Amino acid sequence: MLEPVNRLAVLESLQDLLGDAGLLTTLEDCARYVTGARYGVGQAMAVARPNSAVQLSQLVSLCAAHQLKLVVQGANTGLVAASTPDQSGQYLVLSTERLSRCIEIDTVNRSVTVDAGVTLHDLNEALKEHDLCFPIDLGANPTIGGMIAANTGGARLIKYGDVRQNLLGLEVVLLNPPGRVLDLQSALRKNNTGPDLKQLFVGTSGAYGIISKAVLQVHRLPKQTATALVVPRDQAAVLELLQRLERDCGELLSAFEGISGQALASVLRHVPAISNPFGSLADIPDYCVLIELDTSIAQQHSGLCLEDLLSNSLATLLTGSDDDIITNAVIGRGKDLWRIRHAISESLRSEGKIIAFDISMPRSSLVDFRQQAIGLIKTHYPFLQIMDFGHWADGGCHFNLVWPHVAAIAYDATTVSAVRDAIYDMVVREYQGSFSAEHGVGPYNQTYYHRFTSQAAQQLAGKMQRLLDPDRLFGLTWFGELAE
Amino acid sequence: MLEPVNRLAVLESLQDLLGDAGLLTTLEDCARYVTGARYGVGQAMAVARPNSAVQLSQLVSLCAAHQLKLVVQGANTGLVAASTPDQSGQYLVLSTERLSRCIEIDTVNRSVTVDAGVTLHDLNEALKEHDLCFPIDLGANPTIGGMIAANTGGARLIKYGDVRQNLLGLEVVLLNPPGRVLDLQSALRKNNTGPDLKQLFVGTSGAYGIISKAVLQVHRLPKQTATALVVPRDQAAVLELLQRLERDCGELLSAFEGISGQALASVLRHVPAISNPFGSLADIPDYCVLIELDTSIAQQHSGLCLEDLLSNSLATLLTGSDDDIITNAVIGRGKDLWRIRHAISESLRSEGKIIAFDISMPRSSLVDFRQQAIGLIKTHYPFLQIMDFGHWADGGCHFNLVWPHVAAIAYDATTVSAVRDAIYDMVVREYQGSFSAEHGVGPYNQTYYHRFTSQAAQQLAGKMQRLLDPDRLFGLTWFGELAE
Numbered sequence: 018m019l020e021p022v023n024r025l026a027v028l029e030s031l032q033d034l035l036g037d038a039g040l041l042t043t044l045e046d047c048a049r050y051v052t053g054a055r056y057g058v059g060q061a062m063a064v065a066r067p068n069s070a071v072q073l074s075q076l077v078s079l080c081a082a083h084q085l086k087l088v089v090q091g092a093n094t095g096l097v098a099a100s101t102p103d104q105s106g107q108y109l110v111l112s113t114e115r116l117s118r119c120i121e122i123d124t125v126n127r128s129v130t131v132d133a134g135v136t137l138h139d140l141n142e143a144l145k146e147h148d149l150c151f152p153i154d155l156g157a158n159p160t161i162g163g164m165i166a167a168n169t170g171g172a173r174l175i176k177y178g179d180v181r182q183n184l185l186g187l188e189v190v191l192l193n194p195p196g197r198v199l200d201l202q203s204a205l206r207k208n209n210t211g212p213d214l215k216q217l218f219v220g221t222s223g224a225y226g227i228i229s230k231a232v233l234q235v236h237r238l239p240k241q242t243a244t245a246l247v248v249p250r251d252q253a254a255v256l257e258l259l260q261r262l263e264r265d266c267g268e269l270l271s272a273f274e275g276i277s278g279q280a281l282a283s284v285l286r287h288v289p290a291i292s293n294p295f296g297s298l299a300d301i302p303d304y305c306v307l308i309e310l311d312t313s314i315a316q317q318h319s320g321l322c323l324e325d326l327l328s329n330s331l332a333t334l335l336t337g338s339d340d341d342i343i344t345n346a347v348i349g350r351g352k353d354l355w356r357i358r359h360a361i362s363e364s365l366r367s368e369g370k371i372i373a374f375d376i377s378m379p380r381s382s383l384v385d386f387r388q389q390a391i392g393l394i395k396t397h398y399p400f401l402q403i404m405d406f407g408h409w410a411d412g413g414c415h416f417n418l419v420w421p422h423v424a425a426i427a428y429d430a431t432t433v434s435a436v437r438d439a440i441y442d443m444v445v446r447e448y449q450g451s452f453s454a455e456h457g458v459g460p461y462n463q464t465y466y467h468r469f470t471s472q473a474a475q476q477l478a479g480k481m482q483r484l485l486d487p488d489r490l491f492g493l494t495w496f497g498e499l500a501e
Numbered sequence: 502m503l504e505p506v507n508r509l510a511v512l513e514s515l516q517d518l519l520g521d522a523g524l525l526t527t528l529e530d531c532a533r534y535v536t537g538a539r540y541g542v543g544q545a546m547a548v549a550r551p552n553s554a555v556q557l558s559q560l561v562s563l564c565a566a567h568q569l570k571l572v573v574q575g576a577n578t579g580l581v582a583a584s585t586p587d588q589s590g591q592y593l594v595l596s597t598e599r600l601s602r603c604i605e606i607d608t609v610n611r612s613v614t615v616d617a618g619v620t621l622h623d624l625n626e627a628l629k630e631h632d633l634c635f636p637i638d639l640g641a642n643p644t645i646g647g648m649i650a651a652n653t654g655g656a657r658l659i660k661y662g663d664v665r666q667n668l669l670g671l672e673v674v675l676l677n678p679p680g681r682v683l684d685l686q687s688a689l690r691k692n693n694t695g696p697d698l699k700q701l702f703v704g705t706s707g708a709y710g711i712i713s714k715a716v717l718q719v720h721r722l723p724k725q726t727a728t729a730l731v732v733p734r735d736q737a738a739v740l741e742l743l744q745r746l747e748r749d750c751g752e753l754l755s756a757f758e759g760i761s762g763q764a765l766a767s768v769l770r771h772v773p774a775i776s777n778p779f780g781s782l783a784d785i786p787d788y789c790v791l792i793e794l795d796t797s798i799a800q801q802h803s804g805l806c807l808e809d810l811l812s813n814s815l816a817t818l819l820t821g822s823d824d825d826i827i828t829n830a831v832i833g834r835g836k837d838l839w840r841i842r843h844a845i846s847e848s849l850r851s852e853g854k855i856i857a858f859d860i861s862m863p864r865s866s867l868v869d870f871r872q873q874a875i876g877l878i879k880t881h882y883p884f885l886q887i888m889d890f891g892h893w894a895d896g897g898c899h900f901n902l903v904w905p906h907v908a909a910i911a912y913d914a915t916t917v918s919a920v921r922d923a924i925y926d927m928v929v930r931e932y933q934g935s936f937s938a939e940h941g942v943g944p945y946n947q948t949y950y951h952r953f954t955s956q957a958a959q960q961l962a963g964k965m966q967r968l969l970d971p972d973r974l975f976g977l978t979w980f981g982e983l984a985e
Contacts, residue, residue: 125740125865126896127747148748170691179691182666191957199957204863206895207654207663207938209704211950211980212962216700220693237747256609263611263721264632267797268752313751318813321805329802379688381609411690412610454691466695473675473683478696484964496695 024062027083031065031109034075039066039115050090050101050110054157055373056461057098060106061088068115070188070229074196077227077490080109081195086492087111089223091163092136096375099222099459099493100163108492113162116229122147128185128204129235133162133228149235152177154272156359162228168220170455172358175410176271176311177236179455180219186232187215192225192486204232217485222457224494225485237313239271243323244309244351245331246294247343248302252384254342255306258334259380259409261342262308265330269323272309273410278302280361280404280417287364291356294347302345306409307354324349358406362417365404369421370428372401372436377412378450386448390416390440398436400424413454416440445469460493467499508546511567515549515593518559523550523599534574534585534594538641539857540945541582544590545572552599554672554713558680561711561974564593565679570976571595573707575647576620580859583706583943583977584647592976597646600713606631611719612669612688617646617712633719636661638756640843646712652704654939656842659894660755660795661720663939664703670716671699676709676970688716701969706941708978709969721797723755727807728793728835729815730778731827732786736868738826739790742818743864743893745826746792749814753807756793757894762786764845764888764901771848775840778831786829790893791838808833842890846901849888853905854912856885856920861896862934870932874900874924882920884908897938900924929953944977951983 031040041047041064050064062085067073080087090100090112102108116134120143123129127149131140137151138158144150153164154171165187170179177183186203190196201215217225249255255275262270278301285293285301295301310323327348334342347354365371378386387405394401402421407414418436420428444450452465467475479497489495515524525531525548534548546569551557564571574584574596586592600618604627607613611633615624621635622642628634637648638655649671654663661667670687674680685699701709733739739759746754762785769777769785779785794807811832818826831838849855862870871889878885886905891898902920904912928934936949951959963981973979 123863123865125744126863128863168693168697170693174691178662178666181697182662191961197957199961200955201958203933203935205861205933205935205938207658207861207892207897208935209652209654209939209941210935210937211942211954211958212705212709212965213652213665213700213703214958214961216697216703219697219700221696225696237751240751260609263797265798265803267721267724269798313747314749314753314810319749319810321810326798326803326805333802377689377691379607379610379612381607408691413691449687449689451687451689451692451694453694454689455693457693458695470695471684473681474685474695474698477675477683477698480968481696481965484968 027085028063030079031063034079035065035067035072039068040064041066050093050112053098053101054094055096057101059102059104059108061102061108061110062106064110064112066112066115070116070190070198073116073227073229074190074198076111077190077192078196080490081488084488085109087490088493089113089166089227091134091160092158094157094159095163095167095459096456097453097459098461099457103460111227113160119230122149123204124149126204127235128232130202130204130230130232131161132230134160136160137164144235145238148238150238151183151233151235153180153183156362161231161233165219165228165231166222167457170411170413172274172408173271174408175273176268183234184215184219184231185234187218187228188230189218189226190229192490195490199226202230202232206234220457222459222494224482224491224496239311240313240315241323242309242311242351243327244307244349244354245327246347246354247306247308247331248345249304249306249343250341252304252387255304255409256380256384257342258306261334262330266310266326269310269312269326270410271311272307273408274307274358274406275409276305276307276358276361276406277404278304279402280365280406281305281357283364283368283404284357284360287367288360291353291360294350294354307358309351361406365417365419368402369419369424372418372420372433374414374416374440375454375456376414376416376444376450376452377454378444378448380409380412382448382450383409383412383414386444390443393439393443394418400426441465441469458494463494466496472498511569512547514563515547518563519549519551519556523552524548525550534577534596537582537585538578539580541585543586543588543592545586545592545594546590548594548596550596550599554600554674554682557600557711557713558674558682560595561674561676562680564974565972568972569593571974572977573597573650573711575618575644576642578641578643579647579651579943580940581937581943582945583941587944595711597644603714606633607688608633610688612716613719614686614688614714614716615645616714618644620644621648628719629722632722634722635667635717636720637664637667640846645715645717649703649712649715650706651941654895654897656758656892657755658892659757660752667718668699668703668715669718671702671712672714673702673710674713676974679974683710686714686716690718704941706943706978708966708975708980723795724797724799725807726793726795726835727811728791728833728838729811730831730838731790731792731815732829733788733790733827734825736788736871739788739893740864740868741826742790745818746814750794750810753794753796753810754894755795756791757892758791758842758890759893760789760791760842760845760890761888762788763886764849764890765789765841767848767852767888768841768844771851772844775837775844778834778838791842793835845890849901849903852886852888853903853908856902856904856917858898858900858924859938859940860898860900860928860934860936861938862928862932864893864896866932866934867893867896867898870928874927877923877927878902884910885920925949925953942978947978950980956982
C-alpha cells in the first residue's frame with residue numbers, strides 16, 4: 018500500500034506523463050469509471066487515460082516502478098466486474114478510451130487496423146461506407162480492446178464466429194518487461210510461423226498484457242435478411258427445428274434465439290411500444306424461437322430470396338399434421354422481433370432482482386438441461402420466475418431467474434448464492450458446459466473458475482500469469498490455483 | 502547422449518511399456534518414419550507407437566526419466582521436416598498412428614471427438630454417413646493431431662477457416678510435469694472461462710505439448726458446387742475479380758485459386774489423362790483462376806442454383822467490352838479442374854528441382870508482390886522457371902520456382918539459398934507477409950523464424966517453451982532466441 022506522501026509523488030509523475038486530460042483524480046471525475054455495468058463498485062486511486070501506445074507503454078513502466086496495481090477498462094460494459102477497481106482505493110484504472118484515433122480499412126483484404134479504444138459502433142459506422150461490417154452482435158457498445166479481452170460472442174456467432182475467430186493481429190503492451198510493446202500486428206489470414214502469441218491476450222481481461230491495437234477480419238454487409246418468430250411443438254422440437262434449418266438454409270442461418278414465454282410476456286408488459294407478435298397475451302406460447310437468415314448476396318440477379326427460403330423451410334415444418342415440428346410462425350417484421358429480443362434484460366429488471374446466468378453447453382444437451390433446471394427451481398425455489406432465453410445455435414443459454422419485487426420471501430444473498438451454485442454445478446458437471454459462455458472471468462465469478470477448472474489447467478494458467486506478470490501489476494483476476 | 506549400455510536399458514523399458522507392436526527398432530521398420538514427405542532424412546533410436554493416452558503419458562514420463570529426446574509424428578505428411586529426426590540417432594520418434602480408435606460424432610452439436618492419430622480421410626468417411634464433413638481441404642492425408650500441431654489451412658480457408666477456427670477442445674500430454682494429461686476436452690462453441698489453454702498447442706508442432714485427442718466443429722456436406730476456370734484481363738484484374746465474386750456470391754465463395762500459365766502447361770505436359778480446358782496448348786493464358794462456390798443448401802425448393810449464380814456473375818464480367826475483368830471462362834467440370842490444381846506439385850517435380858514457397862500476405866499486396874518477385878527472378882535468375890499458384894482469397898501464394906533438369910547452369914544449394922532469402926525478405930519486409938503460411942515451422946525453415954520474428958516475440962515464445970518443456974524433451978524446434 019502506498020503511503021500518503023508517496024501517493025502524491027506518484028500522482029505527480031502520472032500527471033507529468035499524461036497531462037491534464039490524461040489523468041482524472043477527483044471523486045466526481047472518477048465516478049463513472051469505478052462502477053461496473055452490472056456488478057462491481059469500487060474506488061480508484063485515479064483514472065489514467067493514455068492517448069497513444071507510447072504513452073500507455075510509459076504508463077505501465079511507471080506503474081511497475083511504483084508497484085501500482087492496474088485495472089484495464091474499455092467502455093466499461095463488462096458483466097463480471099473485471100473492469101472496475103475494488104474498494105481499496107489502491108488501483109489505478111487504465112482507460113483505453115483515448116486510444117481511438119486509428120481506423121484503417123483495407124477493402125481489398127477485407128481487414129481493418131483499429132485502436133483498442135475505438136467502439137464497436139464507431140468501427141461499424143466507418144466500415145458501413147465500404148459495404149463492410151464487424152458482425153459481432155451485442156446488446157452493449159464495447160471497445161474493440163474490451164471485446165478481445167473478453168472474447169465476446171453475441172447472437173450471430175453461429176454464422177460469423179467469435180472475436181477470436183476474426184482476429185488477425187494485435188499490438189500489446191506487456192507487463193513483463195513492464196511497458197514493452199509486443200507488435201503482433203498482421204493482416205494475414207494464413208500465418209503459421211510459430212506460437213500464435215496473440216491468442217494469450219484474447220479472453221484474459223488484461224491479466225496477460227494490455228491490448229493497444231488490433232487487426233480484424235471484417236465481412237461484407239448483409240444485403241438480405243429474413244426473420245421469423247416460431248413456436249416449436251415442444252422443447253424437443255427446438256433442436257429438431259435447429260437441425261432442419263441448418264439443413265434447409267445452411268450457412269445462411271445467422272441467429273436462432275430461444276425466448277421463454279415468461280420472458281416474452283415480461284417484455285410486452287414493460288415495453289408498451291412493442292406490439293405482441295402473437296396478437297393477444299393469451300396467445301403467448303410457452304416458448305418461441307427468433308430465427309434469422311442473412312446474406313451479403315443481393316436478391317437481384319442471384320435467384321436467392323431469403324424470405325422465400327425461410328418461408329418454404331418453415332412451411333414444411335407446419336403442415337397441420339400431428340408430427341409438425343412447429344405450431345405457429347410469424348414471418349418478417351425483423352426489426353420488431355429483434356426489439357423484443359433486446360428488450361428482455363431491461364424488462365426483467367422491472368419484474369424484480371435478476372439472477373443472471375451466461376452458460377453454455379453442447380447444443381445436444383440444451384433440452385435436457387432446461388427441463389432439469391426448471392424442475393430444480395420449481396421444486397426448491399418456487400418463488401423465483403424462470404425467464405430464460407438463449408442462443409441455441411451456439412449452445413448459449415441465459416437461464417435468467419427473477420426474484421419478484423412482490424415475492425412472499427424477501428430477497429437474500431445466501432439463497433441467490435445457493436441457486437447459482439446449484440445451476441452452475443448442473444451445467445458444468447452434468448452437462449459438460451461452461452459457467453461463463455461469453456462474459457469472461459472477473460471478480461464476480463472467479464470463485465467458479467477455481468471450482469470448475471481442473472487443477473492441471475489452473476497450474477498452467479498460473480505459471481503463465483507469473484511469467485507474464487511476475488509482480489502482479491494486474492491485480493484483479495488470478496488464473497492460478499488459490500492455494501498459491 | 503546415451504551410452505550403449507544405457508541405450509539397451511532404455512529400449513527394454515520402452516519395450517516393457519509399449520509391447521511388440523508399440524516399439525519399432527530395426528532400420529527397416531523405422532525407415533518410413535525417418536524420412537520426411539519433402540525434406541528431412543534422419544535416424545531414429547526407435548519408433549514408439551503408444552495405443553492410448555495413458556500409454557502416451559507413461560511414455561513421456563519414461564522419456565523424461567532417461568532424458569530421451571522426442572519427435573512427434575502423425576501421418577508424416579508435413580513439409581518443414583518437423584516430424585522426422587535429425588542424423589544423431591538419439592531421437593525417439595513418437596508416432597500417434599495407433600491413437601486412432603475414437604471417432605464420436607454428435608450430430609445435433611455438429612461436433613466430433615477424435616483421437617489424434619485418426620486421418621483426415623477416415624474422419625471424413627465417418628462423417629459422410631451423417632451428411633457432415635471436416636472441410637479443411639489439403640493435398641495430403643494427415644492425422645488430425647498433425648493438422649492441429651501445424652494449424653493447416655488449405656484451399657477452402659476463405660469459407661471454412663483454418664483448423665484453429667474449428668477446434669473446440671483438446672486433450673494434451675504435457676512435457677512438464679512430464680506425462681501429465683491436460684484435459685481441455687470441450688464441445689462448446691462459447692466458453693470464456695479464463696485463458697484458452699488449448700491455443701498453446703495449435704501450430705507449435707508438439708514443442709509445447711503432445712496432442713492426444715481433439716474435439717472439432719464439423720460442417721454440413723455441400724449439396725451444390727459450381728466451378729469455373731477463368732482468365733483475368735491482367736494481374737490487377739485478379740483482385741477485381743475476387744472482390745466482384747465476394748460481392749455477387751458472398752459467403753458461398755469456397756475457393757479462389759490462382760494458377761500461372763506455366764504451372765498449367767506443366768500439368769498438361771506431364772499428366773496426359775488431364776485434358777486441356779482451353780482447347781489447345783497455344784490457348785493457355787498467362788494466368789487463370791479456379792473459382793468454386795459451395796453450399797449445403799440443396800437446389801430443390803430453395804431457388805438457389807450455384808451454377809446459375811456463378812454463370813450470371815461471370816457474365817457481367819465478360820461482356821466483350823474493353824474494360825472487362827475477364828477474357829475467358831470455362832464453367833463446370835469441377836472434378837477436372839480440381840485434378841489440374843492438385844496435379845501441379847507432381848508435374849513441377851517432373852520439370853526439375855522445385856524451390857517451393859508457402860508464403861502469404863494481405864490480399865491487397867499479391868499483385869504488386871508477384872510483379873516484383875517475377876522481375877527479380879527474371880533479372881537475376883533467368884534460368885529458373887516461375888510456376889506459381891496460390892490461394893488468393895486468403896492471401897496465400899505458392900511462388901514455386903523450378904530449376905529445370907535441362908538448365909544451362911547446374912543446380913547448386915548456395916544459389917537456392919540466395920533465392921529463398923531474397924523472396925522471403927521481399928514477402929516479409931516489403932509486403933508484411935509470412936514466410937510460412939500453412940506449413941508451420943520446423944528445421945527446414947527455422948532459420949527464417951529467427952530472421953523475421955521480432956526479438957520481443959522470440960523472447961516470450963522461448964520463455965513459454967522453457968516453462969512448458971524445461972528439459973527440452975522436444976528437441977527439434979526452438980522458438981526462443983538463438984543466443985540463449
